[in-house]
Amino acid sequence: MDGDQLAFLRKGLEAYLRHYDDGNMDPVESYLPYDFRDEVERYQWRLMAGEMVSGELNEVTNNLNGWQSALLQWHAWNRALDGFGEQEAWELRKEFVEACAHQCLLQPSSARDTLVFIATNAFHQLRLSLGNGYRDHLEGDPTTPGERPQHLSRRKKEKRLERLVAPWPEAASWFDLLRQIDNDGYRKSTFDYRNRAAHAIAPRLAIGHVGFITRRVVQATRLQMQPDGSYRDMPIPGKMVVSYGFGGTPPLDMEAARMANLEQYRRARACFEHYRRLLSGAMAELPLRQPKAG
Incomplete structure (x- = not known):
């Protein structure tokens, strides 16, 4: 890398850092806390289920906090690039921004599926710990030797979870929040970026059409x-x-895409916080863990 290019990249980074440090970037929310382990471990779970539930809450918190960090970076870069010409902005975007924006654009689909995954595990283990004749079997599990697990669609996984949480009527409002994540409106506003990135050719970011x-x-x-x-x-x-x-798919407008993604982050965060309240209420039905003797 020659000296001029290095100086140019340094100039871009300095502009980015000025905006990042001004305290006016979205999301403005504080990072999610890691305050669930003690609550989960208060109760008597079956086998190692408590560790499973606590560990998966930890990973979702990591994912949402990572998404928040990436959104902050994306916002600061969008502001910084306003001060550069089209060619310079394109070079800086390619060097610093596209990977961050790509990460964010994949998150709504990932967050929805992950929330369903951890809720399925938690409520399955909760019902096993409560007993009452509930069996350790989930739809999709193999039932004979040599049979492979079934890979269920998103729709089937969510229906399976609805049946699992049926004893808790308050779960219905949680599902309302879940279905607002990675919904039709978001996919339309981002030209179905996630699915196209995974299975075809994704729309470009800021400049260039695809699929003529x-x-x-x-x-x-x-x-x-x-x-x-x-x-x-x-x-x-x-x-x-x-x-x-x-035909042709136009590029994503980087600010419009960021705003749509920010709204999805806030929906995913609200859904996770609601899930924690739902789980807390359900765990209260479990017996408390007995202190170890001695």
């Missing part, structure tokens, strides 16, 4: 004369054809 040529399978049509002598394309029942055409 599109391929679709559509219903076949034929020109048919109308009573007035004109012609119209009319569908051919039961026949499909492949259609190629021009």
Whole structure:
């Protein structure tokens, strides 16, 4: 790296740090606390279930706090890049910002699935610890030797969890919050970035279109004369054809994408905090752990 390039990158970092340090970046919320271990360990769980529940709460807290840090960086960089020309901003974005924005854009889908995962584990173990004839089996578990576990869709996993928490009617409001994470509106506003990044070609960030040529399978049509002598394309029942055409997905606007992602972070955080309250109420039904003798 030559001296001019190094000086340019240093200038960008200095602008970023000025904004990062001014105390006016989102999210403004404090980081989530790690204050759940003592509460979980107050109760008598079956086998090592308490350690499982506490450990998974810890990991979700790590993930949400990491997302918050990445959002703070993204916001500061967006502010900093306003002071650079298009070419310079593109170079700085490529060097410092794209990885951070990419991380944030994947988080809503990840957070929703992870919350379902930890809630399924916790309430399954809670019901086992409460007894009452509840079996240690989850939908998707293999039932015969040599059978592989079933990989359930998101919809099936959430339905499974709804059945698990059915004894706690207050869980319904938690599901309302869960379904606001990675919802249709967010996916539309980010051009389905997460799914395209995982399975196809993601939209670019700030500059450049992708997917100019599109391929679709559509219903076949034929020109048919109308009573007035004109012609119209009319569908051919039961026949499909492949259609190629021009399309294209525009780049994500970095500030609009950040704002949409920030809203998703706040929904995920509210959902996690609600989950902790739900779990606390359910754990209160467990017997307290007896102190060790001696």
